[in-house]
Amino acid sequence: MIELIERLTESFGPAGSEGKIRALLCEEVEKLNHSYFVDTLGNLIVTAGNKNGKKILVAAHMDEIGLMVTYIDENGFLRFTNIGGVIKNTLLGTRVVFENGTLGVIGQEKIKEAKDLDFNKFYIDIGARDRNEALEVVGIGSPAVFYAPLSRRGNRIIAKSLDNHIGCAVLLEVLKRLPSSIPNEVFFAFTVQEEVGLRGGRTVSYRLEPDYGIAVDVTRVGDTPEPDYKMEVSLGKGPAIKIKDSSVICHPQVVQLMIEVAETNNIPYQLEVLEKGGTDAGAIHLTKDGVRSGALSIPCRYVHSPGEMVDLNDVENSVSLLLELLKKSW
């Protein structure tokens, strides 16, 4: 699974430009015995299970946060805006890569006080000598993502875009292990544009009209040095069963079922209340007259930075929990 995670996280897929990451996911799905389709916005949907059973939508977003060029000056420096929740403090000195492989590093103008730091103080330097040389490889509107090869020590891995390529890897692994006969009809959706407002999840859910929705995504943790911030979730203590975040209050029936399945199968789990942040369940549960929804979260440190960290035990336990959940009658 680690090779797959490496290929996914080192791929390119900022919200709105998911072509490369989707091609990679399609390649993986092709190896399995399931039918799939891509919808108008670019969501990839794989179908499995019993057509007469309850319809369950399992969604993991394939897009990642990124940057987009807004202006190129005479000296060839690129000004940019954010795609999704980019954190300003992680930018200076960070390397970025464009879709055609062009690399750059982020520089910053001098500022008087920390509070003056804003996106308009940063620029990308691709080493171009002037505007024309820059325009040979990038243009206005060109998207970029962090450039960060995956590294591993024991069970812990560091990479960019574990949010949410680790969720995509979990879905693929569950698809691989899914028995041919299960009671439910399951749609595995690899969604687009989650990072800019849960957009792909909304159209997928509208089209499929599921009875239940489960988002698989990362969540923040409270086990790093942050004196003023308390959160229950820790790295390595199992997948988190979401109770609430800013986008959704999970349906008690779904939360209860997830807890039951974890306990019956001796899968470690944690309960998650995420004070700031959302996931595709936020869009799914508001479809038509409502969809009972929940979320399974993989604990992740430094979310939205170029160096996100997850524990592979949590990943494996997330696969087990989702698999057992889908094998059950709902």
Ligand SMILES: [Zn+2]
């Ligand atoms: Zn996410």
